[in-house]
Amino acid sequence: MPFVSAARYGKDNVRVLKVSRDAKTGVQHVVEMTVCCLLEGDIDSSYTRADNSVVVATDSIKNTIYITAKQNPVHPPELFASILGSHFIQKYSHIHAANISVISTRWARMDVDGKPHPHSFIKDAGETRNAEVRVCRKDGILVTSAIAGLSVLKSTGSAFHGFVRDEYTTLPETWDRILATNVDARWNWSRFADLRAVRAAEPKFDRAYDLARNITLKLFAEDNSASVQNTMYKMCEQILAAVPETQSVAYSLPNNHNFEINLSWHKGLKNTGKDAEVYAPQSSPNGLIKCEVSRSETRGDVAGSTRSKL
Numbered sequence: 001m002p003f004v005s006a007a008r009y010g011k012d013n014v015r016v017l018k019v020s021r022d023a024k025t026g027v028q029h030v031v032e033m034t035v036c037c038l039l040e041g042d043i044d045s046s047y048t049r050a051d052n053s054v055v056v057a058t059d060s061i062k063n064t065i066y067i068t069a070k071q072n073p074v075h076p077p078e079l080f081a082s083i084l085g086s087h088f089i090q091k092y093s094h095i096h097a098a099n100i101s102v103i104s105t106r107w108a109r110m111d112v113d114g115k116p117h118p119h120s121f122i123k124d125a126g127e128t129r130n131a132e133v134r135v136c137r138k139d140g141i142l143v144t145s146a147i148a149g150l151s152v153l154k155s156t157g158s159a160f161h162g163f164v165r166d167e168y169t170t171l172p173e174t175w176d177r178i179l180a181t182n183v184d185a186r187w188n189w190s191r192f193a194d195l196r197a198v199r200a201a202e203p204k205f206d207r208a209y210d211l212a213r214n215i216t217l218k219l220f221a222e223d224n225s226a227s228v229q230n231t232m233y234k235m236c237e238q239i240l241a242a243v244p245e246t247q248s249v250a251y252s253l254p255n256n257h258n259f260e261i262n263l264s265w266h267k268g269l270k271n272t273g274k275d276a277e278v279y280a281p282q283s284s285p286n287g288l289i290k291c292e293v294s295r296s297e298t299r300g301d302v303a304g305s306t307r308s309k310l
């Protein structure tokens with residue numbers, strides 16, 4: 001007899017913009033986010049027997065996201081997601097877990113004539129700050145924070161040599177290359193017992209985000225990179241050291257290739273090796289390098305390994 005071995009449902013791509021206004025100073029703040037909320041629980045009968053009595057409509061889930069945003073802080077995203085997820089398991093006794101993803105746009109305050117403008121903002125192209133939260137009646141709250149879409153390029157300070165050379169190899173070794181990637185970095189927090197514990201940790205989320213972003217950028221710029229693998233491992237190590245509440249840190253980095261172009265066919269133009277100046281950026285294929293680094297004391301920890309995002 002077949003059975004429902006896993007099920008979750010809800011609303012995805014719920015876009016929310018919240019404006020907070022300080023009447024005294026006239027300074028306003030904006031938070032824009034895209035929310036996904038998927039519920040789990042005693043809902044199998046809705047799939048197997050068309051029993052809609054157990055279904056909180058996805059339309060109601062969307063409405064709940066708006067109301068929760070109106071009545072609560074939407075920043076940091078880790079806290080908002082925990083508040084939203086906790087609502088569903090408290091309100092509906094047959095819902096046992098809520099999986100919330102928040103992707104927040106980085107609207108940076110605009111400088112006009114060298115001064116921060118009170119109500120105008122610029123979007124940091126492509127880069128988002130994300131939170132993935134699972135609020136579970138049995139297991140408490142699992143929080144993963146992330147940076148995504150942070151595009152960086154360095155024009156030197158990167159090498160790649162000593163790799164396997166055999167009958168499949170055409171790539172020359174290099175001691176000086178361009179390195180370009182879009183950073184996807186995530187860090188898993190030690191389990192929170194409940195919403196109160198997440199509220200108590202609130203200032204730590206912004207701090208960890210700033211540390212992780214700064215470590216990523218500084219290491220990317222300053223590391224004399226032997227490979228994407230080695231540079232990303234150093235990033236993971238430093239974040240684990242800087243944020244003691246994290247259990248593991250993971251990176252996923254495409255290697256966005258910029259190929260040298262041989263222009264010697266045109267009047268003997270030199271444009272390779274030490275003479276390379278004009279490159280051809282490649283959109284595909286790209287390398288893709290991933291790793292997760294965990295604290296030694298969490299090796300084999302079930303929560304840590306089951307939520308690995310690799």
Ligand SMILES: O=c1[nH]c(=O)c2[nH]c(=O)[nH]c2[nH]1
Nearest residue numbers: 160171226227228229255287
């Ligand atoms: O940093 C790198 N790691 C690789 O695994 C790899 N493979 C490759 O072709 N170029 C690179 N660069």
